[in-house]
Amino acid sequence: MAEPISADSSVKNLMTSLFKMVMTGDWGSIVNHYYEDWSCHTQKITRSGDTALHVAVADGLEDTVKNLLEAISSRVGAEKLKTILRMKNVEGNTPLHIAASMGSAAMCEEIAKHDLSLVGVKNSAGETPLFLAAQQGHKDAFLCLTEICGCQAGYQYCTRVSDGQTVLHSAISEQYFGE
The missing domain is CATH 1.25.40.20 (Ankyrin repeat-containing domain)
Known part of the structure; x- marks a missing residue:
């Protein structure tokens, strides 16, 4: 997996925190962050432009993906959820x-x-x-x-x-x- 991308300090702290949780498999904490902080939803955490949702899908974590989608939906509503689901990584995926x-x-x-x-x-x-x-x-x-x-x-x-x-x-x- 790629290293985290660079960004402003508050964004970098969030990105680094999410990246570390992903790398250690702490998906429960990531889901909690998704419920608590809507900015997590759009945070690209790898150099290839993946969000935590991209990584959860790539890792085949069906229950986690469902939980992340529920968290996003509960925080931002249906229209914003559609925008988040259209987020692409560097390959456009x-x-x-x-x-x-x-x-x-x-x-x-x-x-x-x-x-x-x-x-x-x-x-x-x-x-x-x-x-x-x-x-x-x-x-x-x-x-x-x-x-x-x-x-x-x-x-x-x-x-x-x-x-x-x-x-x-x-x-x-x-x-x-x-x-």
């Missing part, structure tokens, strides 16, 4: 992109239920979470996201913008024939 690329249908559903349009958000490579799930051969996550966005919208989200490659091209090139 939202927490939903990470959940989809890992194949976690449960986390995909938990994140996307707060904003169905997240399924169509593109990262820096022009890939949607739906595309990433297919590219990685994660059938359950792909089907979950397809159900969330519907067939019509899903079709639009199945093509990588940068080169026009579709999920079918990707599945074949990765030899996910059974998927």
Whole structure:
């Protein structure tokens, strides 16, 4: 995992504190911070621009992700939650992109239920979470996201913008024939 990024002293203290809690796996304290201090929600804590939510998703911590989302929602409301869920790291990945690329249908559903349009958000490579799930051969996550966005919208989200490659091209090139 990357080192924390640099920032102003109060922001740096928060960032460093969150980073240390993430590195030691003290997710209970992070969830508590998320309930108490709304500025935690948008704090990027790694050089790659990940928030604690990004890291929890990447670590596959389904219950923690659910708790973080509840904490955010209780502090800032639905519209601000949507903005937070659209936060991207340096690769342009939202927490939903990470959940989809890992194949976690449960986390995909938990994140996307707060904003169905997240399924169509593109990262820096022009890939949607739906595309990433297919590219990685994660059938359950792909089907979950397809159900969330519907067939019509899903079709639009199945093509990588940068080169026009579709999920079918990707599945074949990765030899996910059974998927």
